[in-house]
Amino acid sequence: MSNKSILLIIGGGIAAYKSLELIRELARRDVKARCILTKAGAEFVTPLSVSALSGEKCYTDLFSLDDEAEMGHIQLSRSADLVVVCPATADLLAKAANGHANDLASTTLMATDKPVLMVPAMNVRMWEHAATRRNVETLRRDGVAVMEPDEGAMACGEFGPGRLPEVLAIADEVEEQLAAQNGAKPLEGQHILITAGPTREPLDPVRYLSNHSSGKQGYAIAAAVARxxxxxTLVSGPVALAPPKGVDMVNVETARDMLKACETALPADVFISVAAVADWRPSISANKKLKLKDEGKTLPALSLAENPDILATISKKRKNRPGLVIGFAAETHDVEALAQAKMKRKGCDWIVANDVSGDVMGGAENEVSLVTRDNVEHWPRMDKTTVARNLANRIAVALGNPDGQQLAAE
Structure with a gap:
């Protein structure tokens, strides 16, 4: 996304504050934002905060002599690769659908020759109103991309569709829109199989052995290679995450379930084993809740059995082995040495090694080393989305796609 930019129009609504988060998230993805703040939007966020985060002047007034002399609303409307309206209020949707141009935001939308993405946020009744539905249909017929809002509790106290989508989902959609302009799909035609999240190994109907894996890194990688x-194909243990867009989901509980799902999904060109698979399971899972024994309160004995090694099983297949097998090594010490030993032991091609002694498991960031048979690349600490993008680009390069080489260079 290097050298890509958007023009962000911030509408008036309580969700306007999330536009500030969006500016920061896009900056992490090397997408620059120049912003227009509507009069109503300025009731919720300030031009100073928008300008501070974007590093650009925040435009507000169609009839500003300084702004028109410096940029001009026609040039402003064509200065970016994509125009994003977030939040897109019912009023902004209506203006855009019906060709109104009585302020800087609506005039810019009329004057632009660039693709437009609308991200609606409003009260559920307003979203479901016949006029809004009609305006959305008109915009989509005109070639404008309109995201569907999320469903949930709103600031007004009502519940239903109308919430602004999560910032990461909006950023993903922006990236997808920008990538579509390039026509760059360096992994097109490749089938990538990914595991993510923890596994759960039942002790009895109410208890299980598991770990702290959130699934965030695996889901981010799935989204990155899909883009x-x-x-x-994403084989996932139990997590509290929405499925990435355009990904075939397979939900599992145990390590044995995960291995079976992976083998069923083969053949694949690439296998990425991100899941934190439980090494052991109770050798016997009770069919009713375990109890302390009478007055003595003796703890029940816990006998463990070894779980199948999914990474080694896929790596050492004679038939249907993916051409590139990538494992993850979550270690608390001697990370690089243990990762290199794991790569040899498992028979995989790459290992992504990370130190999980801190806040990595369940956290938003990761610091990894990419261990290959010839080299070790140390990546700085970064958010998991960026780790995912970097790994997706390295995979494209490894598969010999020249577009992937360019992406990696950027």
């Missing part, structure tokens, strides 16, 4: 055109 580069891959067909993605």
């Amino acid at each position: 580069l055109g891959a067909r993605v």
